[in-house]
Amino acid sequence: MFSLFQFLRSTVFTKIVMAVTGLMIVGFLAGHLLGNLLMFSGPEKINAYAFGLKSLGPILWIVRLTLISALGLHVWSSIKLSNRNRAARPIAYQEKKSLKSTFASRTMMYSGLAILFFVIYHLLHYTFGLIQPQTYFDNSYTLKSGEVVHNVFNMVVAGFQNPFIALSYLFAIIFVSAHISHSVSSASRTLGIHNPKYLALTSRIGRALAAIFLIGYLSIPIAVFSGIIKPACDNTEACAAMKDCCK
Amino acid sequence: MNLQLKVWRQQNANTKGNFTDYTLNEISPDMSFLEMLDVLNEQLLGCGQDPVAFDHDCREGICGSCSMMINGKPHGPENMTTTCQLHMRKFNDGDNIVIEPWRASAFPVIKDLAVNRSAFDRIIQAGGFISVNTGNAQDGNTLPIPKPDADAAMDAAACIGCGACVAACKNASAMLFTAAKIAHLGYLPQGQPERHKRVLRMVHQMDSEGFGNCTNTLDCEAACPKGISADNIAKLNQDYLKAKLRGISA
Numbered sequence: 001m002f003s004l005f006q007f008l009r010s011t012v013f014t015k016i017v018m019a020v021t022g023l024m025i026v027g028f029l030a031g032h033l034l035g036n037l038l039m040f041s042g043p044e045k046i047n048a049y050a051f052g053l054k055s056l057g058p059i060l061w062i063v064r065l066t067l068i069s070a071l072g073l074h075v076w077s078s079i080k081l082s083n084r085n086r087a088a089r090p091i092a093y094q095e096k097k098s099l100k101s102t103f104a105s106r107t108m109m110y111s112g113l114a115i116l117f118f119v120i121y122h123l124l125h126y127t128f129g130l131i132q133p134q135t136y137f138d139n140s141y142t143l144k145s146g147e148v149v150h151n152v153f154n155m156v157v158a159g160f161q162n163p164f165i166a167l168s169y170l171f172a173i174i175f176v177s178a179h180i181s182h183s184v185s186s187a188s189r190t191l192g193i194h195n196p197k198y199l200a201l202t203s204r205i206g207r208a209l210a211a212i213f214l215i216g217y218l219s220i221p222i223a224v225f226s227g228i229i230k231p232a233c234d235n236t237e238a239c240a241a242m243k244d245c246c247k
Numbered sequence: 248m249n250l251q252l253k254v255w256r257q258q259n260a261n262t263k264g265n266f267t268d269y270t271l272n273e274i275s276p277d278m279s280f281l282e283m284l285d286v287l288n289e290q291l292l293g294c295g296q297d298p299v300a301f302d303h304d305c306r307e308g309i310c311g312s313c314s315m316m317i318n319g320k321p322h323g324p325e326n327m328t329t330t331c332q333l334h335m336r337k338f339n340d341g342d343n344i345v346i347e348p349w350r351a352s353a354f355p356v357i358k359d360l361a362v363n364r365s366a367f368d369r370i371i372q373a374g375g376f377i378s379v380n381t382g383n384a385q386d387g388n389t390l391p392i393p394k395p396d397a398d399a400a401m402d403a404a405a406c407i408g409c410g411a412c413v414a415a416c417k418n419a420s421a422m423l424f425t426a427a428k429i430a431h432l433g434y435l436p437q438g439q440p441e442r443h444k445r446v447l448r449m450v451h452q453m454d455s456e457g458f459g460n461c462t463n464t465l466d467c468e469a470a471c472p473k474g475i476s477a478d479n480i481a482k483l484n485q486d487y488l489k490a491k492l493r494g495i496s497a
Contacts, residue, residue: 011460012450012487081460085418088459090352094253094266095319095345099415101464106417108462186463192485194478 011081012190018077019187021070026183026209028067029176033216040223043153043232047141051149075116082109105182111175118172125159132159139238154239157231160224161243173217181210248274248335251343252287254299260355260363266345276336280323281306281313283335300358308332308472311407314414315360316347321411321470329409329472349410351419353456366456367408367424373452374445375428377437390436400434403427405473415470418459423467425453426479433486443490447497450487 035053038046053060098106121131129136135158141151160166184206185199193199223229231239233246250271257264271290274283281303288298304310313330317323323333338344346360354362392400404427412423429446432438438445461480468477 009454010450010487011454012484013491015460015484016488081462085420085459085462088352088419088457089350091350093316093319093347093350094255095347096316097319099320099466099469101417101466105462105464182463189463189477189481190461190484192481192488194481194485196476196478199478199481 011084014077014080015190017073018081019190021074021077022183023187024067024070025074026180029180029213030209033213036220037216039153039156039220039229043141043151044144046153046156047149047151048143050152051143051147054150071119075112078109078112102182104178105186108179108182111179114175115172115179118168118175121168122172125165126155129155131165132162134241135159135238138236140236141232141234151232151234151236151238154231154234154236154242156220157224157229158238158242160221163225166221166225169221170218173214176217177210177214180213181207184209248276248338248340248342250274250283250338250341253343253345254287254359255347256299256359257348257356259358264356264359274335276334278335279306279331280317280333280335281331299360301360302362303331306331309407311409314349314362314364314409314411316345316349316414318345321349321414322409322472326469327472327474329407349414351410351413351458353419353421353458354410354413362410364408364410366458367410367421369456370421370425370449370452371428374441374448375432377432377441379437392435396434400431403434403475403479404431406431406471406475407473409472411470411472412467412475413458415466416459416461417464417466418462420461420467421453421456421458422461422480422483423471423475423477425449426477426483427475429483429486430479433482442486443493443495444497446483446486447490447495450483451497 035046035049038049056063104111125131126136132155135155139151139154139158140148141153142148160169185203186206188199188202193202220229227244230244230247231242233239239245252269252271253266254269255264256267269287269290271283271287274286278286281301284299284301291298301315302312304312306313308329308331311329314321315330317330317333322328322330323337325333325337348354348356348360349362349364351362353366354364357363406424406427408424410424413419413421416423429449432445433442463477463480465477468475
């Protein structure tokens with residue numbers, strides 16, 4: 001038991017928790033991006049997809065709870081480790097050069113904190129509908145199968161037609177991308193991959209994912225804001241309040 | 248060469264330190280950095296002032312004593328070089344040079360630029376050794392070691408324990424030092440019997456000393472005067488995980 005206790009307390013273990021939960025979140029981000037890109041195939045596809053997700057019932061909740069726990073543990077370990085790190089150097093250098101480290105790797109705590117606030121905001125916005133309630137609650141769509149579902153497509157369009165919201169997402173996505181660029185190689189090292197060839201590969205994968213997430217996630221607010229994606233035409237007030245409705 | 252120095256002066260671990268400016272004239276570009284500091288100290292002694300305390304021993308780049316932060320880089324601007332092997336020709340006439348001690352709570356300042364690196368000794372004492380009975384050494388050729396392993400062990404064993412990795416790390420982490428000490432035994436057959444206990448004990452000691460943790464930014468390997476690779480840290484992590492999965496206790 002003493003050994004297990006020591007394991008739980010060690011920084012190496014805390015880093016392993018950080019790495020495993022971080023990789024789970026990277027996996028989620030990849031899936032979330034694929035789903036989000038359905039915005040480009042029109043309201044029918046993405047509304048049916050969103051409806052499909054919500055109909056998963058218990059499975060959806062298992063996934064949600066897993067992700068929330070992963071995020072919680074990721075945040076917990078980052079707090080624990082960064083407190084330690086601050087205590088390890090109480091007096092800062094007058095002059096300190098960065099040698100090989102990337103800007104993203106040195107600022108993980110800041111990008112992480114920004115992402116945490118964004119996640120809360122993002123959930124309030126598109127999951128709980130509290131940021132723009134008028135486009136969230138009064139917004140339904142009839143699928144070809146006749147099912148009346150939540151109009152996710154118009155909700156997203158209404159969100160990104162607002163320049164402030166579009167801009168806030170732009171910044172958030174830049175933070176996510178910076179965070180991801182260091183994540184894969186760092187997690188791989190923490191999990192014990194030490195062959196130089198594989199390490200080089202993991203750092204390429206991390207950078208590639210950062211670029212894919214940046215372009216992929218940004219493409220949606222840009223497409224909406226520039227009018228490439230227009231709201232789906234229906235007779236609701238929510239649609240009438242939007243730019244380019246039924247044009 | 249004429250130089251402007253900004254040197255950290257601190258009486259002892261319990262007092263607050265501060266920077267003091269010094270001007271040095273007619274420094275030869277062929278001097279080592281430590282010889283330049285010797286000239287400064289001669290000058291200070293001549294004026295009846297307290298000389299700047301700094302650690303030095305071999306002055307040939309292998310003892311790891313001459314630890315100081317020079318213009319924001321451990322051991323100064325030249326890569327893979329200790330302070331004693333750094334020459335003044337790497338600087339320009341009229342340069343301002345900021346000289347600070349290693350800054351880490353695990354390395355308390357003894358005086359001025361000299362810090363107490365006993366924490367490293369305690370990490371070694373926790374497991375950085377092999378237990379063998381004394382007697383005649385056996386013939387080396389009876390222990391076949393693959394060439395890549397021998398090379399990797401030798402590379403890790405080049406660590407001189409200077410603390411530049413801790414100094415360069417934004418978290419003041421001692422992972423590169425600890426990893427190098429674990430790897431140079433872990434690659435060799437003699438290191439195997441205690442391999443798992445070693446990693447658990449040394450990591451435990453490292454944590455107890457109050458060093459930060461590794462965020463894999465790799466500034467340590469860039470600062471290391473012996474060029475030790477941070478891949479050793481990943482190997483430490485793997486060894487640690489394996490030891491734990493096997494249920495081995497420290």
